[in-house]
Amino acid sequence: MTVLVRARDVRRDYPLDGEAVHALRGVSLDIERGEYLAIVGPSGCGKSSLLNLLGAIDAPTSGSVEIEGRNVGSLGDREVTAFRLHHIGFVFQRFYLLPILSARENVELPMAEAGVPAAERRQRSTELLRYVDLGDRLRHRPSQLSGGEQQRVAIARALANRPALLLADEPTGELDAKTGREIIDLFGRLNADGTTVVVVTHDEGLARAARRVVHMRDGQIVHDEASSG
Amino acid sequence: MRFVLALASLRRNRARTILAVLGVAIAAAMLLDMVMLSTGMRESFRQLLLSRGFQMRLTPRGTLPFDTEASIPGATGIAARIRSRPEVDLVSAVLGASVHVLRGDSTVTSFALGVDPRAQGDYELAAGADALAPDAIVANEDFLRATRAKIGDTLRIAAGYDPQLRSHSGERALVVAGRARFLYLAAGQLAIALPLRTLQQMTGAAHDDRASLFMVRVRNPSTVKEVSRWIRDSFPAIDVISTSDAMARVDERLSYFRQLSAILGAVSLIVGFLLVTTLVTVSVHERTGEIVVMRAIGVSRLHVVQQIVLEGTAMTVAGAVLGTGLGLITARYLNTILSRFPGLPAAIDFFLFQPRDAWTAIGLLTACGVLAGLYPAWRAASLPLAHTLREEAVA
Numbered sequence: 039m040t041v042l043v044r045a046r047d048v049r050r051d052y053p054l055d056g057e058a059v060h061a062l063r064g065v066s067l068d069i070e071r072g073e074y075l076a077i078v079g080p081s082g083c084g085k086s087s088l089l090n091l092l093g094a095i096d097a098p099t100s101g102s103v104e105i106e107g108r109n110v111g112s113l114g115d116r117e118v119t120a121f122r123l124h125h126i127g128f129v130f131q132r133f134y135l136l137p138i139l140s141a142r143e144n145v146e147l148p149m150a151e152a153g154v155p156a157a158e159r160r161q162r163s164t165e166l167l168r169y170v171d172l173g174d175r176l177r178h179r180p181s182q183l184s185g186g187e188q189q190r191v192a193i194a195r196a197l198a199n200r201p202a203l204l205l206a207d208e209p210t211g212e213l214d215a216k217t218g219r220e221i222i223d224l225f226g227r228l229n230a231d232g233t234t235v236v237v238v239t240h241d242e243g244l245a246r247a248a249r250r251v252v253h254m255r256d257g258q259i260v261h262d263e264a265s266s267g
Numbered sequence: 268m269r270f271v272l273a274l275a276s277l278r279r280n281r282a283r284t285i286l287a288v289l290g291v292a293i294a295a296a297m298l299l300d301m302v303m304l305s306t307g308m309r310e311s312f313r314q315l316l317l318s319r320g321f322q323m324r325l326t327p328r329g330t331l332p333f334d335t336e337a338s339i340p341g342a343t344g345i346a347a348r349i350r351s352r353p354e355v356d357l358v359s360a361v362l363g364a365s366v367h368v369l370r371g372d373s374t375v376t377s378f379a380l381g382v383d384p385r386a387q388g389d390y391e392l393a394a395g396a397d398a399l400a401p402d403a404i405v406a407n408e409d410f411l412r413a414t415r416a417k418i419g420d421t422l423r424i425a426a427g428y429d430p431q432l433r434s435h436s437g438e439r440a441l442v443v444a445g446r447a448r449f450l451y452l453a454a455g456q457l458a459i460a461l462p463l464r465t466l467q468q469m470t471g472a473a474h475d476d477r478a479s480l481f482m483v484r485v486r487n488p489s490t491v492k493e494v495s496r497w498i499r500d501s502f503p504a505i506d507v508i509s510t511s512d513a514m515a516r517v518d519e520r521l522s523y524f525r526q527l528s529a530i531l532g533a534v535s536l537i538v539g540f541l542l543v544t545t546l547v548t549v550s551v552h553e554r555t556g557e558i559v560v561m562r563a564i565g566v567s568r569l570h571v572v573q574q575i576v577l578e579g580t581a582m583t584v585a586g587a588v589l590g591t592g593l594g595l596i597t598a599r600y601l602n603t604i605l606s607r608f609p610g611l612p613a614a615i616d617f618f619l620f621q622p623r624d625a626w627t628a629i630g631l632l633t634a635c636g637v638l639a640g641l642y643p644a645w646r647a648a649s650l651p652l653a654h655t656l657r658e659e660a661v662a
Contacts, residue, residue, distance in 0.1 A: 147561070
C-alpha cells in the first residue's frame with residue numbers, strides 16, 4: 039500500500055474572544071490508499087477540524103498536510119478548489135444537497151464543474167445512483183427523498199469525479215438506526231471496491247465497521263488501532 | 268449548469284422573484300420615461316423645425332417668431348432678394364394676425380397666417396384644396412368645430428375690432444377651401460391660413476407689405492451659416508434664427524426638464540440597484556450552507572459568483588424588458604397630458620421613443636443588476652469554508 043495522506047505535526051488554532059483556541063495540537067497521521075479509517079472522540083476534541091484539514095477546506099496554522107504527495111496547505115484558493123474537485127469527495131452530516139436540483143443533477147454538479155461532457159455526466163450519475171440503490175429516484179428532488187436516500191445521493195455526488203479520498207463528517211448523525219446501518223454498509227461496500235474512506239463519527243457501529251480507528255482527545259491523537267471491522 | 272442553477276434558484280422563491288421583477292420593471296419604466304423626456308422633447312422640436320425643410324427663421328430684430336406683434340416691411344422685396352441667392356431654395360413670408368369670424372351677434376376669434384400657399388411651411392393639408400385663390404382659406408379642425416363651418420362654406424372674417432366703436436374692420440367673405448393641420452400651434456388653438464396678400468389687405472399691412480416672419484430653405488445645409496451671415500449683413504433689422512440657434516435656445520429653456528429627468532432617472536437606477544442588491548443578499552444569506560458546500564465540493568469561487576450574478580442579472584433583464592413596455596404606455600399617457608401645456612406646439616412630443624433610449628435604459632439597469640449581484644456574490648463565495656460549515660452545523 040502507498041501513503042495517500044500524510045499529516046505532520048499539524049496544529050490548528052482559532053481565535054476566540056482575543057484568545058487562541060488550540061483545536062489541533064501537533065497531529066501526525068498517515069493514511070494509506072484503500073484504508074477505511076474512523077476518527078472518534080468526544081465533542082470538541084478536534085475530529086472535524088482534522089477532517090477539514092485532510093479535505094483541504096481549511097489550512098493548518100502550522101505543520102503540513104500532503105495528499106497524493108501535494109502539500110495542500112500551500113495551494114492558492116483556485117488550486118486547492120480544483121484539487122478538492124478532482125481528488126476529494128465530501129459527505130456531510132446534513133447532506134447539503136441543492137434542493138432545486140434532482141438527485142441526478144446533484145450528482146452531476148461536480149462533474150459539470152470539472153468539465154465532463156453532458157452525456158458522460160448523465161451516464162455516470164445514473165450509474166452512481168444505481169450503485170447507491172437509487173436507480174429509481176433519479177428525477178426526485180431532495181424534498182421527495184428520505185434522509186437515508188438523501189445521504190446516499192450525497193455519497194454518489196462525493197464519488198462523481200472518482201476521488202482518491204472520501205471524507206465523511208458524521209454521515210449517520212441525522213439518520214435513524216436502521217438507515218444509519220444502510221449507510222454504514224454502503225461505506226463498507228465503497229471501501230471494498232477500492233475507495234479510501236475516512237469518517238468522523240460518534241456512531242460506534244460506524245467506527246466498528248472501519249478497519250482502523252483513531253481516537254482523539256484535546257486536539258491530539260491518543261490512540262490509533264486496527265479494528266476488527 | 269450555472270444558468271440552470273440560477274434560474275432554478277429564482278424559481279425556488281417564485282413570489283419573491285415576481286415581486287422583484289415588478290419592482291425592477293417600475294424602476295425601468297421610470298428610467299426609460301426619464302431618458303425619453305430628457306432627449307425626446309429636444310429631438311421632437313428639432314424634427315418639427317426641420318419637418319418642412321426650412322433651416323432658418325427670419326424675425327424682426329430682437330424678437331422670436333410671433334413673440335410680439337412686430338413685423339418687417341417690404342416683405343416681397345426681401346423675399347425676392349434672399350431668393351436670388353444661388354444657395355437658397357425657398358423663401359416663405361408669413362404674416363400672423365388675429366381675425367374674427369362674424370356669426371350674427373357673436374364672433375369667434377382665431378389666429379390667422381398669411382402665407383404663400385405654394386411655398387408655405389406652416390401646415391399640412393388634410394382635406395379639400397389649398398388656399399390658392401385670394402378669398403380662400405384653409406382651417407384647422409378646431410376652427411371648423413368652433414365656427415361649425417365645413418369645406419365649401421363662406422365665412423365673414425374681419426381682421427380688426429374697435430372696442431369703442433364696437434365695429435370690425437378689414438372684413439372679407441372667405442371660402443373654406445380645405446382642412447389643414449398646423450404644425451407649430453398649440454393644442455386647441457383655432458387657426459386659419461390664407462394668402463399673404465389677402466391678410467395684409469385685411470390688417471392694413473398691405474401698404475408697406477409687412478410680414479411677421481420669413482422661413483428660408485437652402486439647398487445644402489452646410490451653407491446655412493454663410494447665408495445667415497449674408498442676411499444679417501444685408502438686413503440689419505432682421506434676426507436670423509437657424510435651426511441650431513433655435514435648438515440652443517430650446518436647450519436653454521429645457522434645461523429644467525433635463526435636470527429633473529436626470530435626477531429622477533438616477534433615483535430609479537438607485538432604487539433598482541438597491542432592490543436587486545437586497546434580494547440577492549437575502550437569497551444568498553438563505554443559501555449560505557448550500558454555497559459553502561458547493562465551494563467545499565470543488566465549485567470555484569468564480570463560478571459561484573457567476574451563478575449569483577446571473578440571478579441578479581436575470582431578474583434585472585426580465586424587469587427591464589417588462590419595464591420598457593410599461594414605460595412606453597406611461598409615456599404615451601403622460602404625453603397626452605403634457606401636450607396640453609400652454610404655448611407649446613401640439614406636435615411636440617415630450618416623450619419621443621427612440622430605440623436608443625430603450626437600449627440605454629435596459630443597458631443601464633442590466634449593468635446595475637450585474638453590479639448589484641457582485642458584492643453579495645463575492646462575499647458568499649469568499650466565506651471561510653470550515654468556519655461556516657461549523658456554524659451551519661451548529662445552526
